[in-house]
Amino acid sequence: MAGAVTLVATASHDGPVGVGEFAGLMARLGGFEPQPQLAVAVSGGADSMALCLLCHRWTQARGGTVLALTVDHCLRPESGAEAAAVGAQLQARGIAHAILTWEGDKPATGIQEAARAARYRLLVEHAAKVGFLHVMLAHHRDDQAETLLLRLARVSGVDGLSCMAAIREMSELRLLRPLLPLPKVRLVATAKVFGLNWHEDPSNIAAKFARGRLRGAGTALEREGLTTAGLGETAHRMGLARAALDEATATLLGHCLVLDPAGFAWLDPAPLRAAPEEVARRALARCLAVIGRATPPPRRERLESLLATLKDGLSKGRTLAGCQISSHRGRVLVVREAAAMAGPAELPPRQRLRWDQRFLVRGAFDGGSPITIGALGARSRSDVRDPVFHARVRTVPGLARPVLPALWDAHGLLAVPSLGWNRSDRPIVAEILFAPVLPLAGPTFGVV
Secondary structure, eight states: OGGGOOOOSSOOSSSOOOHHHHHHHHHHHOOOOSSOEEEEEOOSSHHHHHHHHHHHHHHHTTTOEEEEEEEEOOOSTTHHHHHHHHHHHHHTTTOEEEEEEOOSOOOSSOHHHHHHHHHHHHHHHHHHHHTOOEEEOOOOHHHHHHHHHHHHHTTOOHHHHTOSOSEEEOSSOEEEOTTTTSOHHHHHHHHHHTTOOOOOOGGGSOTTSHHHHHHHTHHHHHHTTOOHHHHHHHHHHHHHHHHHHHHHHHHHHHHHEEEOTTSOEEEOHHHHHHSOHHHHHHHHHHHHHHHTOSOOOOOHHHHHHHHHHHHHOOOSOEEETTEEEEEETTEEEEEEOGGGSOOOEEOOTTOEEEETTTEEEEEEOOSSSOOEEEEOOSHHHHHOOOHHHHHHHTTSOGGGGGGSEEEEETTEEEEEGGGTEEOTTSOOEEEEEEOOSSOTTOOOOBOO
């Protein structure tokens, strides 16, 4: 029985992970409630099975619980049976288990990237739904070393070479990787001590995928001094550098950027000119990501061109990453590009809606025609006869007026909450909060 297994508290180069050692790894992550609830991603491999049992032991000692989550990508005929076998083995040890299925059509190319995105989405959605604040991932030192080599092949910068974070803060929960300092051989040893059965996804070593080819070349790489220990340490040092850059970027943003609750920003180029080039570039990129939605980042050369223009003085408007950037009374105005905004969406009564991935919208109303949210535009403004409305609109820079979030019903423009204006014949209670998916200055890179 699992209860009879004893894990020693001391560490060795290839032995199992001890109780005390794992407690130390968890302590470095911090931020757990008195009776922690951990969702553990379990693929069925030795590393994730070992992590699940280690977490189970750790939470039992603290009066908490573990929920194991297995994602069935439905890419192989036997994947469903494998996921069920993982669940049966864990449930026999008193660990709750759920299978999350990636449904729908699968892409013809980029399947590993798409599967990874689907896996994280399903894990986060389910954990948030059941109220778990921590999702545990079993990535280890070997994974980190492979990631570093892959990023080197893509000529990545500091962000890419820092690889996977031990702690990733999200709006609903945290993604945690306590095993990053440990090699896979120790997790296999741990799984054996626990008496676990496991299986390995054959795609992990398939030569048609870059990561599989790297694993096949592991011995040759180590002969050249590219050991997993050394590569893991390099990734750790890159993570420290990235964390320092994140902190410097947040400080610079505090000096050069002012966000307006209506969803646009004022940028002061002077602090950008005085800042180190890399920090200034990062600050500008974060500004564009917040105002222009969480779009893919612009190409580095385009971002550097815009930064140089801002430093020299913006003589004419620019567009980049879903944003319009223009000079306005001695300052730089950054607004959402109208053509890139989301289309109108119906607002459910007394429910919350995220619109344009930047605004949280909630309305308290019953009866009457449906209410939709969308960009204010220009035509709707000319249709309004209320002088109070026009006086308030004039307080907003002209470039920002068409992209203000507004509400409509069957009779036309109903409300512009950011202006504090509502049509008199149908008073409603509605709020539109500027809450972009990507925060302006989020937590620093989670290296421990």
